[in-house]
Amino acid sequence: MNDFVQINDVNRLFGPNLSTGEKIAAKLGGKVETRSVRAVSDVTLSVRRGETLGLVGESGCGKSTLGRLIAGILSPTSGTVSIGGASVMQNGTKVTTRVQTVFQDPFASLDPRMKVGDTVSEGPIAHGLTTKSNARTYVAEWFERVGLDPVWVDRYPHQFSGGQRQRIAIARALAMQPDVLICDEPVASLDVSIQAQIINLFLELTRDLGLTTVFISHDLSVVQHVSDRVAVMYLGRIVELGPVAEVFGNPAHPYTAALFGSVPKLVLDADELVRFDTIEGEVPSPLSPPSGCYYHPRCPLATAECRANQPVTQPVSDLRAVACHNSEQQLAKASAI
Amino acid sequence: MTDPVLSVQNLRTHFFTRAGVVKAVDDVSFDLAPGEIMGLVGESGSGKTVTGFSLLGLVDEPGRIVEGSIRLQGTELTTLSDAELRKRRGREISMIFQDPIATLNPMLTIGQQMRLAIDAHERLSKRAAEARSAQLLEQVGIPSASARLRAYPHEFSGGMRQRVAIAIALLHRPAVIVADEPTTALDVSIQAQILFQMRDLAAETGTALIWISHDLAVVSSLASKLAVMYAGRIVEQGPTATLLRDPRHPYTAGLIASLPAMTAPGTPLTQIPGTTPSLLSLPPGCPFAPRCEFATKACMAEPEMQTAGGRGWRCFHPVGHTAEALT
Numbered sequence: 213m214n215d216f217v218q219i220n221d222v223n224r225l226f227g228p229n230l231s232t233g234e235k236i237a238a239k240l241g242g243k244v245e246t247r248s249v250r251a252v253s254d255v256t257l258s259v260r261r262g263e264t265l266g267l268v269g270e271s272g273c274g275k276s277t278l279g280r281l282i283a284g285i286l287s288p289t290s291g292t293v294s295i296g297g298a299s300v301m302q303n304g305t306k307v308t309t310r311v312q313t314v315f316q317d318p319f320a321s322l323d324p325r326m327k328v329g330d331t332v333s334e335g336p337i338a339h340g341l342t343t344k345s346n347a348r349t350y351v352a353e354w355f356e357r358v359g360l361d362p363v364w365v366d367r368y369p370h371q372f373s374g375g376q377r378q379r380i381a382i383a384r385a386l387a388m389q390p391d392v393l394i395c396d397e398p399v400a401s402l403d404v405s406i407q408a409q410i411i412n413l414f415l416e417l418t419r420d421l422g423l424t425t426v427f428i429s430h431d432l433s434v435v436q437h438v439s440d441r442v443a444v445m446y447l448g449r450i451v452e453l454g455p456v457a458e459v460f461g462n463p464a465h466p467y468t469a470a471l472f473g474s475v476p477k478l479v480l481d482a483d484e485l486v487r488f489d490t491i492e493g494e495v496p497s498p499l500s501p502p503s504g505c506y507y508h509p510r511c512p513l514a515t516a517e518c519r520a521n522q523p524v525t526q527p528v529s530d531l532r533a534v535a536c537h538n539s540e541q542q543l544a545k546a547s548a549i
Numbered sequence: 550m551t552d553p554v555l556s557v558q559n560l561r562t563h564f565f566t567r568a569g570v571v572k573a574v575d576d577v578s579f580d581l582a583p584g585e586i587m588g589l590v591g592e593s594g595s596g597k598t599v600t601g602f603s604l605l606g607l608v609d610e611p612g613r614i615v616e617g618s619i620r621l622q623g624t625e626l627t628t629l630s631d632a633e634l635r636k637r638r639g640r641e642i643s644m645i646f647q648d649p650i651a652t653l654n655p656m657l658t659i660g661q662q663m664r665l666a667i668d669a670h671e672r673l674s675k676r677a678a679e680a681r682s683a684q685l686l687e688q689v690g691i692p693s694a695s696a697r698l699r700a701y702p703h704e705f706s707g708g709m710r711q712r713v714a715i716a717i718a719l720l721h722r723p724a725v726i727v728a729d730e731p732t733t734a735l736d737v738s739i740q741a742q743i744l745f746q747m748r749d750l751a752a753e754t755g756t757a758l759i760w761i762s763h764d765l766a767v768v769s770s771l772a773s774k775l776a777v778m779y780a781g782r783i784v785e786q787g788p789t790a791t792l793l794r795d796p797r798h799p800y801t802a803g804l805i806a807s808l809p810a811m812t813a814p815g816t817p818l819t820q821i822p823g824t825t826p827s828l829l830s831l832p833p834g835c836p837f838a839p840r841c842e843f844a845t846k847a848c849m850a851e852p853e854m855q856t857a858g859g860r861g862w863r864c865f866h867p868v869g870h871t872a873e874a875l876t
Contacts, residue, residue, distance in 0.1 A: 270736040270737070270738060271736055373824050375824060376824075403592035403593055403763065403825070404592060404763055404764075404765075404804055404807060404808075405592060405803065405804065405807055405820065405821040405825075406824065407807070408807035408809075408818040408819065408820040408821070409820045409822075411809070411818055412817045412818055412820055415815065415816075415817060416817075430736065430737065432737070433808065433809040433810050434809055436809065436810075436814060437809035437812070437814050437815070437818070438814075438815070456814065457814070470738065471737065471738060474737050474738045474740070474741035475737050475741075475766075476741070476744070476764075476766040476767050476769070476770040477766060477810060478765065478766045478769060478793065478805075478808065478810065480793060480794050480805075485769055485789065485790050485793065486766060486769045486770040488741050488744070488770060489741065490738070490741040490742045490745050491738040491741065491742070494706055494708060494709075494738075494739065495736070
């Protein structure tokens with residue numbers, strides 16, 4: 213199988229934008245914040261053609277930043293992102309339309325003063341996928357595809373419900389005929405009954421159009437449902453990667469185990485109706501991450517080794533990889549239960 | 550059976566807007582026993598938050614409680630004056646809101662804010678107030694509590710801020726706390742910590758809790774009973790396990806079935822068709838009928854709450870049963 217989307221040793225730092233005065237003050241020992249946040253740290257990852265890769269982690273773990281790096285919205289501080297062998301960015305500018313994004317909040321991602329039909333056709337016209345005179349038919353086709361009535365093209369975003377707006381956002385992304393779709397928390401702001409509708413639409417479209425997808429979400433049950441493989445992030449690093457059933461079913465990283473365990477799950481046929489455990493502590497500040505393995509202050513398996521050395525990502529099996537000094541112990545623990 | 554600490558009967562809270570009357574809460578009734586945790590589940594616009602606000606007398610113009618009774622420890626709240634309500638708010642009943650960034654004052658230290666909440670109802674020396682505040686912060690799991698009293702809200706993480714809000718709500722050991730989606734803005738690992746803590750706190754303090762959420766699994770982890778709201782009404786209520794394993798209302802059944810965990814990965818989820826109706830133009834009869842697969846002509850009339858075996862449902866066609874067999 214070929215690796216269609218390639219992310220090679222990508223780093224992204226966010227530093228303070230210091231004025232000249234502040235730089236001088238910092239040099240002289242003044243109280244100026246000069247540290248940078250390494251939002252994405254040494255990430256190497258590939259997504260196969262037609263695959264859905266889930267990206268999970270708590271807020272601030274860098275999953276959205278990684279999504280934006282793949283989508284070409286942000287440029288990496290170092291490293292490269294390529295799709296089908298061609299680089300997504302050149303000299304800090306996105307040079308491809310092969311990757312498109314659906315964002316979390318369809319209230320913020322649609323221009324309130326633009327007719328939704330124009331929002332959907334703007335990109336395709338600019339890139340010659342349709343002409344101005346054909347735009348209406350072109351948009352109507354995509355509207356139908358995402359389950360919207362084509363007569364609504366002349367309406368404005370405020371005339372739609374949250375679920376309908378997310379359908380418009382999906383139509384806008386797909387009208388660019390991308391190969392790769394980045395979905396950044398696409399159902400997080402929707403009601404439960406609407407969530408199911410959008411997830412079903414997403415499953416149908418990715419299959420029918422053969423899309424390669426990166427699906428970012430903090431909701432593990434949604435990721436578990438739609439993804440083939442999943443990458444778990446913690447403080448900018450990918451700590452575990454593998455097929456979704458294996459990673460969640462038998463985690464090799466203690467963080468994956470704890471994260472998955474902390475989600476309340478309904479088990480209707482068991483005595484205990486809801487199951488969940490808790491992780492100790494909180495995510496440390498990314499401005500001053502701990503030494504060694506970033507997870508060691510919260511980890512029940514942590515040893516002196518974990519406090520001293522950052523673990524290297526190693527294969528667990530053909531399809532799985534983990535960055536943990538004690539993954540064997542974790543795997544044994546999980547299979548013992 | 551002990552007397553309920555809170556008893557709500559036929560509560561109706563309506564908003565008189567220019568566009569028409571929005572019946573945000575329409576005929577809601579429930580009882581809450583001391584120390585009991587009730588989950589109030591529903592989608593946005595179902596009236597769960599307005600129900601919570603009504604209990605504390607926080608409904609603002611153009612809304613008001615038009616009918617019904619709210620009895621807190623035997624006192625009728627709906628006829629009290631603002632001043633009398635104020636005496637009870639925070640002391641007998643308090644609320645935790647979704648967004649702890651918006652509910653804490655950024656200009657005051659945590660200690661000052663807790664002091665204000667104490668002063669509203671009691672006269673305590675500075676030292677005693679600090680001791681009580683520190684003790685509560687410790688109880689909700691904030692490390693080095695007495696030092697943290699001098700910290701400002703921005704110095705806390707989201708999870709810690711919500712713990713502060715919980716500590717403030719607990720200051721006067723109220724009989725009832727209304728918690729409105731208190732963990733929705735938090736990460737799952739922090740949510741789990743707070744859920745465990747709330748379960749222990751409610752047991753320890755004997756405070757009854759109304760936990761408002763859209764997440765069935767989250768409320769079910771805490772609540773011994775559930776009330777499911779749709780379009781301003783409670784459409785089904787009863788013990789958590791009974792309700793989840795054997796839902797009667799098609800909406801409850803639909804909510805449970807649409808959870809991703811209920812379907813094999815990669816296959817289409819069971820979905821409830823359509824969208825929630827606007828409260829300004831509700832369909833006649835049962836408001837869920839247009840989205841309901843069991844709807845018949847009978848549903849053109851509004852179903853009353855049917856009760857049997859400690860549970861209730863508002864439906865002519867309870868899932869898996871004929872209506873006659875159940876009553």
